[in-house]
Amino acid sequence: MGVTPKIAPSMLSSDFANLASEAKRMLDFGADWLHMDIMDGHFVPNLTIGAPVIESLRKHTKAYLDCHLMVANPIDYVEPMGKAGASGFTFHVEISKDNWQELIQRIKSKGMRPGVALKPGTPIEEVYPLVDSENPVEMVLVMTVEPGFGGQKFMPEMMDKVRVLRKKYPSLDIEVDGGLGPSTIDMAASAGANCIVAGSSVFGAPEPAAVISLMRKSVLENQEKC
Numbered sequence: 001m002g003v004t005p006k007i008a009p010s011m012l013s014s015d016f017a018n019l020a021s022e023a024k025r026m027l028d029f030g031a032d033w034l035h036m037d038i039m040d041g042h043f044v045p046n047l048t049i050g051a052p053v054i055e056s057l058r059k060h061t062k063a064y065l066d067c068h069l070m071v072a073n074p075i076d077y078v079e080p081m082g083k084a085g086a087s088g089f090t091f092h093v094e095i096s097k098d099n100w101q102e103l104i105q106r107i108k109s110k111g112m113r114p115g116v117a118l119k120p121g122t123p124i125e126e127v128y129p130l131v132d133s134e135n136p137v138e139m140v141l142v143m144t145v146e147p148g149f150g151g152q153k154f155m156p157e158m159m160d161k162v163r164v165l166r167k168k169y170p171s172l173d174i175e176v177d178g179g180l181g182p183s184t185i186d187m188a189a190s191a192g193a194n195c196i197v198a199g200s201s202v203f204g205a206p207e208p209a210a211v212i213s214l215m216r217k218s219v220l221e222n223q224e225k226c
């Protein structure tokens with residue numbers, strides 16, 4: 001399989017007042033990416049950060065900023081997020097049915113990597129056209145909780161989506177987000193996920209480095225079995 005593990009601590013669980021040092025701490029602990037949850041209070045009932053915070057953080061790190069846009073109008077965020085220094089731009093399929101082609105094109109033109117996310121209630125088939133497109137997304141994010149808040153319970157039934165996706169696209173980056181940690185990683189990794197977002201399980205652990213390395217190991221071991 002041509003995909004590599006990417007462990008992405010969700011900075012939603014960090015101390016936002018010390019974002020730069022929290023980011024550095026996670027990278028020192030072995031994180032591959034930093035997952036940044038952008039919420040607008042409309043698409044989800046929570047409000048977090050936007051481009052100005054990404055821009056501030058970018059001044060402190062060269063890390064891959066994996067931005068998950070839980071916003072009602074992602075197209076309006078492409079330019080500011082690109083300028084701010086976002087690396088990945090993952091939008092939700094539920095609100096992009098009419099303009100995903102334009103979104104992908106604009107995201108790429110701003111030097112970011114396009115991804116598409118889907119909520120638990122959204123059928124996996126809805127993302128196929130975006131992966132099969134001539135100008136495709138480069139990652140699919142399968143939500144394993146309802147988007148909006150950290151610390152929720154992992155939904156194992158979402159693993160069917162990951163399995164069919166992995167079977168159909170052996171070299172696609174498949175990300176899972178919500179409730180991932182030592183007790184759920186094997187379910188996600190054996191289904192075929194390689195990009196692992198984890199907030200509370202990493203930030204709440206006495207030894208975050210151990211949790212990060214355990215999750216990486218699970219992805220690698222499950223890949224070997226394929």
Ligand code: DX5
Nearest residue numbers: 010147148150151179199200
């Ligand atoms: C939820 C966010 C997640 C969240 C994950 O809407 O997209 O990235 O921070 O947090 P945990 O790992 O605590 O479920």
Ligand code: ZN
Nearest residue numbers: 037068177197
């Ligand atoms: Zn997220």
